Amino acid sequence: MAVILGIDIGGSGIKGAPVDTATGKLTAERHRIATPEGARPDDVKGVVAELVRHFGHKGAVGVTFPGIVQHGVTLSAANVDKGWIGLDADKLFTDATGQNVTLINDADAAGLAEAKFGAGAGVAGTVLVLTFGTGIGSALIYDGVLVPNTELGHLWLRDKHAETWASDRARERDDLNWKQWAARASKYLQHLELLFSPDLFIIGGGISKKAEKWQSALVLERSKLVPAALLNDAGIVGAAMIAEHRTGSKQKK
Incomplete structure (x- = not known):
């Protein structure tokens, strides 16, 4: 089955889990780490990298962001640090994790997941x-x-x-x-x-x-x-879906 790691960046917590993108089901218990105060890019990238290490994941990763995302660049920051505005966050997370990261707006991720599996x-x-x-x-x-x-x-x-x-x-x-x-x-x-x-x-x-x-x-x-x-799993599932869609990744467990 295709398994992609989905990570959901929230205001109070950053959580992730591997997802079977054929069924929308998590294949392991999700892991949550508190969002660093201020949600600055360098601090958040460290948490994302820690989640990738936690699951020992190799391959495509989907990450949600609470703001506008165009072609991997974050263009707004209503509830996070202003340092995100104009940042190539795809590259930030790809470099931090050593994996191919795809970014998507958090609500868009939840919407994709609910539309297909929820x-x-x-x-x-x-x-x-x-x-x-x-x-x-x-x-x-x-x-x-x-x-x-x-x-x-x-x-x-x-x-x-x-x-x-x-x-x-x-x-x-x-x-x-x-x-x-x-x-x-x-x-x-x-x-x-x-x-x-x-x-x-x-x-x-x-x-x-x-x-x-x-x-x-x-x-x-x-x-x-x-x-x-899908409750609080929707962002994780949607992040994995968009990562698979955009990379054509077919990671096998």
């Missing part, structure tokens, strides 16, 4: 995957094809910046209960519904583990909404 599997038309955590990530999928780097968490709703108002971090910061948070998230989702008319919303990120607390309180006009099925 809650979006077999769904035709437009699927919009949103990850609520430190910010709000987005992945727009049409008939299984990703439109990359949508960054819909940075939309403005009148005077409200979406991710600083409706993210999970905003819920914690403003001490909102789940019903109060859902009222904010509903306004955001209704705006996206107006813009994109998705057939399905998939809600991921850390809150996906607590769907029973918020799902019934979210209000949409016409789109269907479900929680993510």
Whole structure:
């Protein structure tokens, strides 16, 4: 079977696991290391290299990044160190690990994984995957094809910046209960519904583990909404998928 190492860089932790890209299943228990304070490039590359060593992995590696990624270059840094802006992060991680690394936006990775192996599997038309955590990530999928780097968490709703108002971090910061948070998230989702008319919303990120607390309180006009099925493994799985796709790697276990 094809096994690719996927690594997911998050605001509080960097986690990885080898993935069977034919099934979307992890082939070993995921390993997590705390994200270095400030998430500076040199510090993060050290953690990525440590994860590669932990699994003794040789071959293609997929890595997610919480910002815009074009051709391996990171172009934004909303929730990490500004040193990432304009950085060839593919090369940074490839040099640090000695393996062929492919970088992808974290929400895009989660979207690919959910569309193929999770809650979006077999769904035709437009699927919009949103990850609520430190910010709000987005992945727009049409008939299984990703439109990359949508960054819909940075939309403005009148005077409200979406991710600083409706993210999970905003819920914690403003001490909102789940019903109060859902009222904010509903306004955001209704705006996206107006813009994109998705057939399905998939809600991921850390809150996906607590769907029973918020799902019934979210209000949409016409789109269907479900929680993510892969939970916190989606980024890891999607990172492995894009690494295999872009390198044509067929690593065998």
